[in-house]
Amino acid sequence: MNPGERDAEHLELIIGRVLRLGTATSSTCFAAGLSLMILGRGGALARVLLPVGLVILLATPAARVIVSVVEYVRERDWLFVALTLAVLLGLAASVWAAFL
């Protein structure tokens, strides 16, 4: 295994951790919010939990991209720093297109 491949494996493991944390958190929020609604307690808490779960779900892939930028900076792989930033810029443009 050459150094490049070791770096890739390292990044893969970090990405795996970020994605697992994100999915687990958003699914927990969804499950808790829906259970409250089904039990007839769809009050303020459920109305907060569901959108929070959704925002965490949407933020998870973005977090994966941010972690990748950091890693490529650490590896001094400037081409991929630029490409990863371009992906982030695309996501930022979506936020801009959504709310403006």
Next chain:
Amino acid sequence: MPPLTVSLALIIFAAGVVAGGLGIALGLGGGILLVPFLTLGLGFPLKSAAAISLTTVIATSSAVAAARAGNQLMNLRLGMLLEVATVAGGLLGGITAQMVAESTLQRIFGFVAIVVAVMTLRRVNRRNVICDPNADPGRLGGRFYDAESSCVITYRVRRLPLALFASFVAGNLSSLLGIGGGVIKVPILNAWCGVPMRAAAATSALMIGVTATGGAIIYYGRGDLQALFAAPAVLGVQLGSWAGLNVAEHASVKWLKILMAAVLITVAGLMFTRSTGS
């Protein structure tokens, strides 16, 4: 859009289980089944159905990629490079979806459903693999251990502009229709760009999360995405995918594929009928 009720949330959950299970068993995303169920079955506008479906695409992508991390199947560099194209396509698709008529979206969905049906019936052969652990994968290629042939497979990426173009189209259709887009990227990466089937599928599964996020953010901001509908769909698809992974080994994939193609062609027919009628 139908009113927000608990029983509707439960129906969406059940639909998610079926779509997720069939999707994973056939190597397709659940979106191609979930979107027509939500729009033809429950009366959601296609935009809202696509938005709900995109959230399930994101959840599936994150869960699958997390499970695969560490086995080198995902090609992170190739994925990131192609994501530049998919995100651009997704952004454009999300904006276009706000402007085109419902009937146009239905026609595009019908057309894509037929393409997916044909793709499902055709078997994509694996090729272009070098069974040599010392071969040079180049800057974008990759290397992984393949248990099936018990050797280390090395591959190089060829025809990069084609891969970028396919990714752009996949990203565009993804946010326009609420599908993952893997059904467009994976066969092209495999057949023309030298990426082995399993690496293409794993890389695509990782990519579609970011692609779908761009589209979903636009729908969310424009009020087409409600958390009460997204939550049961996401949980249902996750449960269905988990079950599907365990059932897929025992089920007859050949008949599942034929059934799936029949369903998709029916969906296409209904979409075309809707787009011209009323």
